[in-house]
Amino acid sequence: MKNRYSLLDIVRHGLRHNAHWGRAWRSPEPRRAYDAVIVGAGGHGLATAYYLAREHGLRNVAVLEKGWLGGGNTARNTTIVRSNYLWDESTQLFEKSMQLWEGLSQALNYNVMFSQRGVMNLAHTLQEVRDTQRRINANRYNGVDAHWLTPAQIKALVPNINLQARYPVLGASFQPRGGVARHDAVAWGFARAADSLGVDIIENCPVTNIRLRDGAIEGVDTGKGFIATRKLGVVVAGHSSVLADMAGIRLPIESHPLQALVSEPLKPCIHTVIMSNTVHAYISQSDKGDLVIGAGIDQYLGYGQRGSYHSIEHTLQAIVEMFPSLSRVRMNRQWGGIVDVSPDASPIISRTPVKGLYFNCGWGTGGFKATPGSGWVFAHTIAHDEPHALNAPFSLDRFHTGHLIDEHGAAAVAH
Amino acid sequence: MLLIRCPWCGERAESEFSYGGEADIRRPTDTDHLSDAGWGDYLFMRRNPCGPLREQWVHAHGCRRWFTLVRDTQSYRVLDQDVVPGEARMDEEPA
Numbered sequence: 010m011k012n013r014y015s016l017l018d019i020v021r022h023g024l025r026h027n028a029h030w031g032r033a034w035r036s037p038e039p040r041r042a043y044d045a046v047i048v049g050a051g052g053h054g055l056a057t058a059y060y061l062a063r064e065h066g067l068r069n070v071a072v073l074e075k076g077w078l079g080g081g082n083t084a085r086n087t088t089i090v091r092s093n094y095l096w097d098e099s100t101q102l103f104e105k106s107m108q109l110w111e112g113l114s115q116a117l118n119y120n121v122m123f124s125q126r127g128v129m130n131l132a133h134t135l136q137e138v139r140d141t142q143r144r145i146n147a148n149r150y151n152g153v154d155a156h157w158l159t160p161a162q163i164k165a166l167v168p169n170i171n172l173q174a175r176y177p178v179l180g181a182s183f184q185p186r187g188g189v190a191r192h193d194a195v196a197w198g199f200a201r202a203a204d205s206l207g208v209d210i211i212e213n214c215p216v217t218n219i220r221l222r223d224g225a226i227e228g229v230d231t232g233k234g235f236i237a238t239r240k241l242g243v244v245v246a247g248h249s250s251v252l253a254d255m256a257g258i259r260l261p262i263e264s265h266p267l268q269a270l271v272s273e274p275l276k277p278c279i280h281t282v283i284m285s286n287t288v289h290a291y292i293s294q295s296d297k298g299d300l301v302i303g304a305g306i307d308q309y310l311g312y313g314q315r316g317s318y319h320s321i322e323h324t325l326q327a328i329v330e331m332f333p334s335l336s337r338v339r340m341n342r343q344w345g346g347i348v349d350v351s352p353d354a355s356p357i358i359s360r361t362p363v364k365g366l367y368f369n370c371g372w373g374t375g376g377f378k379a380t381p382g383s384g385w386v387f388a389h390t391i392a393h394d395e396p397h398a399l400n401a402p403f404s405l406d407r408f409h410t411g412h413l414i415d416e417h418g419a420a421a422v423a424h
Numbered sequence: 425m426l427l428i429r430c431p432w433c434g435e436r437a438e439s440e441f442s443y444g445g446e447a448d449i450r451r452p453t454d455t456d457h458l459s460d461a462g463w464g465d466y467l468f469m470r471r472n473p474c475g476p477l478r479e480q481w482v483h484a485h486g487c488r489r490w491f492t493l494v495r496d497t498q499s500y501r502v503l504d505q506d507v508v509p510g511e512a513r514m515d516e517e518p519a
Contacts, residue, residue: 073493089505155482234489248474250470250472250473250474251473251474252472254473259469259470259471260469260470260472261463261464261468261469261470262470262472263470263472264474264497265444308443308478309426309438309440309443309500310445310472310477311444311497311498311500312497312498313472313497313498313499313500315436317439318425319425319437319439321437324479326430352467352468408464408467408468408469409460409461409463409464410460411460411464
């Protein structure tokens with residue numbers, strides 16, 4: 010990698026008042042043709058381009074982005090990383106991602122601030138206790154770290170939690186390898202690494218039309234002219250249906266607003282990630298000190314990157330019930346992202362009926378954790394024109410065969 | 425929060441309503457001969473447009489009746505609405 014960052018670099022630039030750092034990636038004008046074009050320069054799209062270049066030697070690649078790099082859901086999530094899903098297919102996909110996370114900062118030569126502080130999923134009802142213990146067993150059979158915490162063990166890890174809330178906490182699953190990562194750094198790290206391998210990242214370049222010839226991809230019309238390609242990978246989250254419509258295919262995707270918010274910065278008070286499906290809330294504390302809080306999706310379809318107030322009110326009621334000591338903390342910022350929800354709460358990483366057109370969508374409320382793994386399997390799918398064993402179960406035709414991967418219980422609310 | 429006009433109860437807060445998704449999806453009638461692709465299309469595939477959408481709502485914490493809105497999914501503005509066929513508003517004389 011050109012301009013590899015090192016300790017010596019930091020010292021040298023520090024002595025020059027950090028005024029001479031070069032740009033981390035280029036801003037090229039698009040060429041007229043590429044071997045592969047990725048639509049969407051979020052974490053997943055940039056990871057796809059990076060692994061196409063690094064693992065498959067495909068370097069004549071462009072990533073097209075209608076806005077700016079990492080400005081969509083990559084910038085709008087709550088940065089939680091875990092792999093404790095219920096079904097084998099999901100666990101293996103998310104665990105692949107977890108393994109990539111564990112070496113990601115070194116691989117990208119960029120600190121993505123991956124912090125394995127653990128992820129705790131609370132159980133509030135007897136049924137949830139049974140379901141959680143079943144999921145822990147399933148995780149352990151798949152080689153994923155997970156164990157059961159009693160209320161006393163939860164209290165030892167999270168002293169300020171109120172276990173005797175309206176829905177008493179009866180226990181929790183805990184994945185110590187789970188945690189959080191710095192969302193912007195993930196996009197920037199992948200962008201810089203992909204760029205150094207020759208990938209062109211083209212911002213402010215919306216795709217306006219997809220051109221087909223004889224049922225195959227011919228290229229895309231963009232804000233910067235026509236770009237020819239035989240392989241088109243679409244990773245645009247909430248706008249997946251819009252792009253699918255351009256190519257004349259239908260997706261089982263519905264786009265909903267998902268809101269999140271952060272508080273003013275506090276001294277460290279929450280040392281792990283705490284999630285609750287029953288009361289629809291999850292919380293962690295960033296390295297900067299602000300509490301990062303997520304809500305459930307808004308009920309209606311929407312592309313407006315904003316949601317309704319009662320959704321965040323509902324979430325904060327649950328947070329304050331669980332953490333009474335936070336009742337007077339002020340919230341600093343609130344935002345919405347547009348999530349692409351699939352019927353079984355599992356992603357679609359797949360070929361399509363159009364030759365050379367690939368979709369990676371349906372991550373819904375839980376895509377951030379999968380960023381490296383998603384890019385890794387999608388790059389394989391695009392390069393070989395067939396899915397990797399890890400993402401073969403996540404193909405589009407499962408909605409015709411009926412082989413759904415129903416993760417609503419383990420994944421629908423909290424991420 | 426959306427302000428939604430129930431055809432029977434007038435304008436109410438969104439939290440009184442439940443969402444019913446895309447409208448006008450008809451259950452296939454010739455089910456004996458429907459292919460797997462046909463079933464999948466009916467059950468799962470959705471238009472999900474960025475723009476005007478005909479969608480179903482029910483006034484769950486009110487009169488509990490269904491109606492249809494045409495709403496812009498980008499601006500969230502309600503453009504048009506109608507009642508489900510066969511239902512009559514309270515202020516209308518029965519035909």
